[in-house]
Amino acid sequence: MRENRNNDEIRKVIITNDYLMHPDGSVLIEMGNTKVICTAMVENKVPHFLKGSGRGWVTAEYSMLPGSTNSRKIRGVSKGKLDGRSMEIQRLIGRSMRSVVDLEKLGEHTIWIDCDVIQADGGTRTAAITGAYVAMIMAMKVLVEAGQIPEVPVKGYVAAISVGKVGDLILMDLQYSEDSSAIVDMNVIMTDQGQFIEIQGTGEERPFSKKELDEMLTLAEKGIRELIEMQRKIIEG
Amino acid sequence: MRENRNNDEIRKVIITNDYLMHPDGSVLIEMGNTKVICTAMVENKVPHFLKGSGRGWVTAEYSMLPGSTNSRKIRGVSKGKLDGRSMEIQRLIGRSMRSVVDLEKLGEHTIWIDCDVIQADGGTRTAAITGAYVAMIMAMKVLVEAGQIPEVPVKGYVAAISVGKVGDLILMDLQYSEDSSAIVDMNVIMTDQGQFIEIQGTGEERPFSKKELDEMLTLAEKGIRELIEMQRKIIEG
Amino acid sequence: MRENRNNDEIRKVIITNDYLMHPDGSVLIEMGNTKVICTAMVENKVPHFLKGSGRGWVTAEYSMLPGSTNSRKIRGVSKGKLDGRSMEIQRLIGRSMRSVVDLEKLGEHTIWIDCDVIQADGGTRTAAITGAYVAMIMAMKVLVEAGQIPEVPVKGYVAAISVGKVGDLILMDLQYSEDSSAIVDMNVIMTDQGQFIEIQGTGEERPFSKKELDEMLTLAEKGIRELIEMQRKIIEG
Amino acid sequence: MRENRNNDEIRKVIITNDYLMHPDGSVLIEMGNTKVICTAMVENKVPHFLKGSGRGWVTAEYSMLPGSTNSRKIRGVSKGKLDGRSMEIQRLIGRSMRSVVDLEKLGEHTIWIDCDVIQADGGTRTAAITGAYVAMIMAMKVLVEAGQIPEVPVKGYVAAISVGKVGDLILMDLQYSEDSSAIVDMNVIMTDQGQFIEIQGTGEERPFSKKELDEMLTLAEKGIRELIEMQRKIIEG
Amino acid sequence: MRENRNNDEIRKVIITNDYLMHPDGSVLIEMGNTKVICTAMVENKVPHFLKGSGRGWVTAEYSMLPGSTNSRKIRGVSKGKLDGRSMEIQRLIGRSMRSVVDLEKLGEHTIWIDCDVIQADGGTRTAAITGAYVAMIMAMKVLVEAGQIPEVPVKGYVAAISVGKVGDLILMDLQYSEDSSAIVDMNVIMTDQGQFIEIQGTGEERPFSKKELDEMLTLAEKGIRELIEMQRKIIEG
């Protein structure tokens, strides 16, 4: 049915660790033609509302390069504001990371996650989450090595995948040509325990049934387990 | 358990139709202490990307009055930009309305939906969707009466409710005191056919299981059926 | 001449006190079809230029809901800035309130006044001032009850009314249909002692004479005395 | 009482016509140490709301140079927005000019008035109005000479002066040291027929009585008559 | 003296052509550790001031990823405006490209050049110019192949290099550690004919003499000839 892969198959994933020289954590994640640079940089202070609390913070920003899409993506700074879609996505990335971080144990540090899409072919937000997790852990390891925190303060792994209904088929990891004709589009973020951190499902062309939802969630779990396996290999070295 | 209502019960709902004199459609929706003014105003032109297409558009804006919350909510115009949460919500309202509108049949009109929260006590986005639907239909009726379109161009009803897990309990229609201590928070938008338009679930305090998801969705359906019944009474008069 | 009222008569005024649950002071003021929500919220700090001075501050913001006017009012945040008219009005409301407040006795508190127009039919700025005064006093009473200040720190009452010349007639409290055809438009803000806090008169269609000015001011005083009587009943309870 | 002048005396006024080489009309107006450059430039189109109406428009902008005041005035562009005071003033200048212009006879031209304060010592807004009138007439004369309009389309002269109450005295044309200690501050804009275009009076320190108002208006008329005499000499050449 | 290279030697340069799938032209240029993605995308319209002129336009934008520098670079959109340095650089890139393009022959197309710094280690603006030239030519070739223009409308090659004085030495192609301690810093942009398109020299620590200027320009010419040779190999490929 699909070009080169089965309906329940994720695209070829390559996670290049230590991609840049300056950030504490940096990866290039490629899922098929989708390519996202994810970096994690530590700042030794926290937002105003956490000062003196002993707790840390993780925040994320997401952006697409102008040349990452087919028709040139106008920069946020040129429009004078972040577009709504990017804001939604960066809030989602931040929540996803924080959901597995023990902010108490992080101490009063802020981890800035930046996800910059170099090339977009569908699934940039889920690729960003999967890559950002690796970059974040690498930055935390630097903090541990520097003796600033005793251990990497996370409760588990987190990865994300998109699934959807295209025509009559439930498809894994939609590329752009599929995503743009999807009837239902769903992003699932999950832990290594198979539990949901966030699910967002939208009936793009028509509403969807409980049965369809269940099928999509089952498929998503399969993909996420595979992604977490890849994360584990890099992180555990 | 809860004050004054059962765990699976929605708060007292009052939808005051024709609330304001100027807009074509306007309602005040009250769900317990949450109060939202929803208006629908028609503009006889469409956004640039639809010009000449013969299709219409529905767009939504959401805002909270400074006095609607416990500590004063700073206006967007004072910060120079819309906050991320409001942007997410207004995009959600817009998508929800468009999902049941036949934009071809609407013709080249734009319906502006405005949801202004007068008083917030949890569930403002779902109240906004439920109220906005009524305001939108009323504005469409004005177009029909004016002979601009032959019939109200919608495929069905849409309403929304929040459900969540607080402690060990699955609760319907969370008020603020419940929402702020929820472990899982879920917003469900559904048609009168019991199908999903959008679901968004977030593990605020911990990830959640498939079983918890299923329980929340079942409860949400019950609430939405009740809300659609109220909408129907007003709309069918 | 006019529909339902004499030339020197104000519209039906309803001031609903304690309109919202969160702010310390909140009223809905209705003058005919003009409806404005006025809230007063106390912040336990003062602007930079007053820090350590022992003096308090009162500041105001004014806005119109998109659905409050006949053609949809675009939000300030969408245009990226406050429009000139709103800025003028909120500066006027702030000055009017401060003119009767003993800022020394208020101590280092800021009272935020918000006037949000729900429905506009002329005279929104004067209605806002009259309503804001009541909300402000209510918020001050909360401070007194909390033992933060010994007494309500005001020197007197303040209310406002618009008067104008329409055709050959001097009219009290112009509604929109009158205001838009007025030759001269005047806003008068006055104390319970019959003294002026601020007067602003503009020859919209032609300049105006000293005689016309005197007639308008006399009429305004009559209206303001009636409004202050209503304020007094609510405040003295 | 005052340094160098009587209480009912205006400061030394110098209006230098044709001050700059590029604008159609340009004057430097000096009232004592207050110095304002006023220019008028014609654009051969009108704002959107007047297109095709055959009517013209006059609009004004007002700004203070950073070095015009004692402590450096931060530029609007650095703050990202026009301050409220400047916005009020430029709206006032625009209204004042339009009040004496026959916009029908102006045809579809826009006259841009710019008032830039080079040095501020009180009364900048009234000086700006008095100077802007001369610049505007000069620009209109250029239009007449170019055969674009048959005659200068104005109904009369307009000038402005500030008056106020300082201590027990009613003073004409307040300089900064007086203005900053004024109890009542009033700006009056008047025609050569002695009629009001706009009056704005504010009780800065205390409310003011009808008697005080009358005294201030009488004094203002005297000053404005003198200013219009100076305008006339320049314009009639 | 320097690590791994002579004073008159440029760093290792790698230009990866056709780096991204969407833009018509795209290269990754690496000069040592400095890495910049340069893309060129064609739009079939021109800025307002060129409409109907038959002439085309080339414009450029420059940005640094947050993770490209040692301490995180805050995004322009977060600060609400482009920083002055980036604006200077993107204007320089645009001028440099336009200087060798025959805008008449380009016809009414706009070429958007985007230079996004992935990793910064000195010389990002000159690397951007050298890379942007290749991307631009590739995009022009696509226009030629599509039959939209008869030939690649350029007059010659353009490349850029930085040179500077560090201590007593004149150095070629400064990396960050050298650039930050430079006494004089100079950016030179040159054609394949050895003529200057733009020179910018700044005495960072002290003014510089004519003799020093001459030495730097001679060195720059050597580096630029080498870079143009590399461009030629790719383009004539």
Added chain:
Amino acid sequence: MRENRNNDEIRKVIITNDYLMHPDGSVLIEMGNTKVICTAMVENKVPHFLKGSGRGWVTAEYSMLPGSTNSRKIRGVSKGKLDGRSMEIQRLIGRSMRSVVDLEKLGEHTIWIDCDVIQADGGTRTAAITGAYVAMIMAMKVLVEAGQIPEVPVKGYVAAISVGKVGDLILMDLQYSEDSSAIVDMNVIMTDQGQFIEIQGTGEERPFSKKELDEMLTLAEKGIRELIEMQRKIIEG
């Protein structure tokens, strides 16, 4: 060849010192029809990055009045941002001033330089630099007189001139009619020792040769020596 002056001659220069009453230093510099007000105001604090360093700062802003150019120059505040050209120029002015200031000896003061173009006829940036230097020195003298610093903390004089190639001629101090048809345009900033602080040369119409560069630099030096002589007369009184 040129109207009224030789090719190597600067326009008539008038520097009016002490032009405004409020700033510590203020000059009006006129170079032919180009007129710029330059002011220098001292603030007793420094930017964040210098706090506690014992060092001072000099920063500059540049702007053109709307009426300074032939077609009205739209204000930065109206466009919501500073245009790229103004930003480049004000950064250049700031660097030029700082290059001759001993920031250690200045102590923790910031000198704000403002250059506001009243009338533009070419060479505004170089006139601004030449004028700003005088204003800055005057402000420093006030600091010395007030006993805040022991001596004027500068290392020498700085002035600037534009030179360029128009047709076959190398011209000094281009006025607008020349500048707009220049093939090469160069701004040179120099000390009284004849050394370069900054040079910026741009081939507007075609690249330029080393020989042309040398001729322009020689000419620039002549002009700058004359300007520094004028500065010296004013400063040394």
